[in-house]
Amino acid sequence: MDAIVVDRLEKRFNGFTAVDKISFSVKKGELFGFLGPNGAGKSTTIYMLTTLLSPTSGSAKVNGFDVGTQADDVRKSIGIVFQDPTVDTRLSAYDNLDIHGMLYGMDGPSRKARIREVMELIELSDWQDKMVKTFSGGMRRRLEIARGLMHTPNILFLDEPTLGLDPQTRRHIWSYIEKLKRQGITIMLTTHYLEEADFLCDRVAIVDHGAIKVLDTPKRLKGMIGGNVVRVSSSEPQKLAEVVKRKGFADKPRMDETVVSFDVKDGGKALPKILEAAIGAGIEVESIELRVPSLEDVFIHYTGSSIRSEKGAGDMMMAMRRSRGY
Template sequence: MDAIRTDGLTKTFDEVTAVDDLSFAVEDGELFGLLGPNGAGKSTLINMLVTLLRPSSGTATVDGHDIIEETDAVRDSIGVVFQEPALDEDLTGEENLAFHARLYGMHEPRRSERINEVLELVGLGGERDQAVGTYSGGMQRRLEIGRGLLHEPAVLFLDEPTVGLDAQTRRDSWEYIQRLNREGVSIVLTTHYIEEAEQLCDRVAIVDDGNVSAIDTPAALKESLGGDVVALGVDARLDSLCGRLERSPWVLEYATTDDGVNVTVERGRARVADLVRLADDVDAPITSVDLHRPDLETVFLALTGTTLEVGGRDVDVPAPSLEASDGRAEDSTRRSRAAVTEDER
């Protein structure tokens, strides 16, 4: 059974289509990445899959449960770490986890067992009694990931999990995420960090303007460009140079950038001189030449015509409505109040 399957999933806000007719599947046990810039539709897609937003059209299942007809079953089978922090900084690490466990109806002794297991998993056993407000940003992020795992979900959603973290803390977080995946948790990760997608993900979906342009392994996506990339810095007459590139049979692909043009060719080192001659023929001054193998940034540029930094578009997306399938406002952090009351008697 697929961990996630979508069929024509669409979300519109007024006249803006944030997610446009997406159909794809995430395999059970896979670490699946959604790579795209801010505004590409990644968070809107996640909010639909975790039942915080209703699709405008289309269908999807998570762990075999329909996101509209089986809202509670979906929420019971997922863990979510949102981009914005959602911890109570006045509570200790252990108290944050205990509160969340009660909301999920976890009873003793299993609740204490899971809190201990999760704190050790994310490396915070020694800081369990400290107020979360004293934690570093990386420690808080790890605690949030641990909180999402408390009830042993089948699928874990991580929405930009390392935004705002320093390089070392980001790499430490990668290790925790990979460990969780090795232990059998299916993970969907949204990111706009190239290295994060390449290092972590079994497969990556290239997302831009609410569409998925391609889905494959990072290696296959890079190989799909079929050659080396020569980045030329060009000061003027870029259109004339592009015209010559268009007529050159040895040019596999090219894409303009803010600084010039990226040209995909076989045997890039041997073709640098040819590219410089083409630029000289049309009086296009070359300011820089850089040769490199394709990475996911290059793939994104080739598929979408823009970079991760400037791609996407600003979408005025309202806050999730927390709708349930029967129309009630029913947040997963509220739906277990009865269980909390019963447990604390």
């Protein structure tokens, strides 16, 4: 039996389709990633799978329970780490976990034992009696993860677990997620960080505009795109793309502002040809780069745009302003 089975799940808000009849399943013990820009429908999907939002149509089973008709059973068997912070900063770390345990029906002794376990896991044991308002962003996120694990769920949902954290702290969080994975818990995470999906996930679904564009292991996704990627930065990217396409060196050039990317079988041979073609057409080449495909190339290939050019930063600023209470 799969941990999560989603069948043509759809969510519409006043005519706007946030999630467009998606279907997928997550195996037990798998670390499954939803990769996409902000507004792609990732969080909406998580909300539906965690029974916080009811679907417009379609169905989903989590741990074998239907999200529509068996909400309480679903809730007991899952842990959630939301995108925005949800720990109570005016309580100690211990009280946050203790009250969570009560809300999930754990008795006193098992709460106490489990708090020790999860606090050790996230290496915050020394901080358990400190008020959460004194915690840094990374520590709060770790505490959220600990709380999500408090009632020993079978599946953990992580919605953008490293959003807004510095690279070092992000690495740190990744190591905890890897540790959890080794313990055998099923994890579904959403992210708009390509490296994160690549580094952590067993399988990745690339989502855009509420639909899954492609779903596979990061390795196979990268393998879908030729052997190498040649990226050329120039003054006339449009013209360069046409020239290279006409000469038949690469058939699907991708544009991202001043950079054109070509998927080629053998980069070493293609690179001089592309450069020659550019010079022949009188195009000024600023830089040229040869590399193995990354998930970003896959992302651009399937969605037609770079994940970085989305308006993610603006949304995040808004979220930050909100959380400061302006």
